[in-house]
Amino acid sequence: MSKKIAVLPGDGIGQEIVAEAVKVLDCLCDEFGLPIEMESGLIGGAAYDEHATPLPAETIALSKDSDAILLGAVGGYKWESLDISVRPEKGLLGIRAELELFSNLRPAILYPQLAAASTLREDVVSGLDLMIVRELTGGIYFGQPRGIRTLESGEREGFNTLVYAEYEIERIGRSAFEIAMKRDRRLTSVDKANVLESTELWREVMERVSKDYPEVELSHMYVDNAAMQLVRDPKQFDVMVTTNMFGDILSDCAAMLTGSIGMLPSASLDLNGKGMYEPIHGSAPDIAGQNIANPLATILSLSMMLRYSLDESSMAERIEHAVNQVLDSGLRTRDIYADGMQEVSCSQMGDAVVKAILSEQL
Numbered sequence: 001m002s003k004k005i006a007v008l009p010g011d012g013i014g015q016e017i018v019a020e021a022v023k024v025l026d027c028l029c030d031e032f033g034l035p036i037e038m039e040s041g042l043i044g045g046a047a048y049d050e051h052a053t054p055l056p057a058e059t060i061a062l063s064k065d066s067d068a069i070l071l072g073a074v075g076g077y078k079w080e081s082l083d084i085s086v087r088p089e090k091g092l093l094g095i096r097a098e099l100e101l102f103s104n105l106r107p108a109i110l111y112p113q114l115a116a117a118s119t120l121r122e123d124v125v126s127g128l129d130l131m132i133v134r135e136l137t138g139g140i141y142f143g144q145p146r147g148i149r150t151l152e153s154g155e156r157e158g159f160n161t162l163v164y165a166e167y168e169i170e171r172i173g174r175s176a177f178e179i180a181m182k183r184d185r186r187l188t189s190v191d192k193a194n195v196l197e198s199t200e201l202w203r204e205v206m207e208r209v210s211k212d213y214p215e216v217e218l219s220h221m222y223v224d225n226a227a228m229q230l231v232r233d234p235k236q237f238d239v240m241v242t243t244n245m246f247g248d249i250l251s252d253c254a255a256m257l258t259g260s261i262g263m264l265p266s267a268s269l270d271l272n273g274k275g276m277y278e279p280i281h282g283s284a285p286d287i288a289g290q291n292i293a294n295p296l297a298t299i300l301s302l303s304m305m306l307r308y309s310l311d312e313s314s315m316a317e318r319i320e321h322a323v324n325q326v327l328d329s330g331l332r333t334r335d336i337y338a339d340g341m342q343e344v345s346c347s348q349m350g351d352a353v354v355k356a357i358l359s360e361q362l
């Protein structure tokens with residue numbers, strides 16, 4: 001029976017990069033019999049323009065009714081002055097919450113072909129393969145109370161709440177330990193337990209969960225040190241697990257180790273492994289519509305989807321081999337361009353991946 005994918009391109013470069021991932025998916029369906037149906041939906045600013053909400057009920061229904069979701073990106077200058085409750089980002093946060101996609105996997109892998117594109121020395125980053133597991137439906141992103149209030153003095157104050165219930169820490173902990181079991185069995189839990197009670201509890205629960213995973217070596221690190229260690233010696237890490245906001249920040253940092261944020265895919269999973277897949281970069285309004293964005297993070301997100309949600313790891317391998325082959329051949333979008341390489345557009349990069357898939361001998 002064929003499986004259904006909800007395709008939500010969103011805003012900005014989201015439209016361009018998702019179009020390239022869809023080309024790849026079409027190729028796998030037409031040429032290799034992958035049994036997939038796709039249906040598109042609106043999210044973010046694009047949804048706001050049509051329905052005055054960044055997350056229409058139809059998009060929630062479509063996503064719930066699908067086996068997996070492919071998302072581009074949300075946001076852009078056009079919607080920046082809207083009230084925060086209807087800004088494009090609320091669409092993304094809303095769908096994460098609606099589907100309880102609490103476990104966000106953000107792998108940072110350095111493709112050897114791109115070692116020179118990193119701003120860090122080649123010996124620091126070559127061979128990098130780390131996984132950031134970010135809690136995605138709790139913490140300060142969702143904590144109540146929140147808002148901007150006016151004090152008696154007439155001055156305004158903005159406030160947010162960093163709150164984590166034990167069950168939220170426990171389930172993201174288990175998710176991270178399970179991943180560590182399939183890798184090098186080293187897990188670093190990142191917190192700010194020296195200052196924040198919510199992460200003092202985080203640390204305690206991680207210790208407790210670790211009792212069920214004696215083969216995994218658990219260590220703890222404060223987030224400021226983790227940021228420093230990521231750029232000092234990123235290869236010391238295997239799997240990192242952290243809160244929603246720390247994970248947001250550290251994953252951008254880890255992305256740059258790999259040469260470009262345009263290369264990093266992600267998976268956001270619920271308890272049953274149903275997931276939404278998206279590049280970790282945003283909608284990049286400054287380059288939207290110019291056909292110069294890098295579609296590889298989205299194409300690689302598709303391969304994560306095939307592996308994690310659709311049980312089609314051989315199809316995922318086809319994509320990963322093809323991306324390697326394209327990079328070997330010297331094709332580069334602008335963000336990963338280096339001397340001696342051939343610069344290509346977003347759509348040319350997508351075409352090249354399709355061509356490489358068709359020429360593979362697997």
Ligand code: IPM
Binds near residue numbers: 280
């Ligand atoms: C991300 C993004 C989002 C986040 C924004 C767009 C709401 O930065 O997925 O990392 O902060 O989670």
Ligand code: MG
Binds near residue numbers: 248249252280
């Ligand atoms: Mg982010």
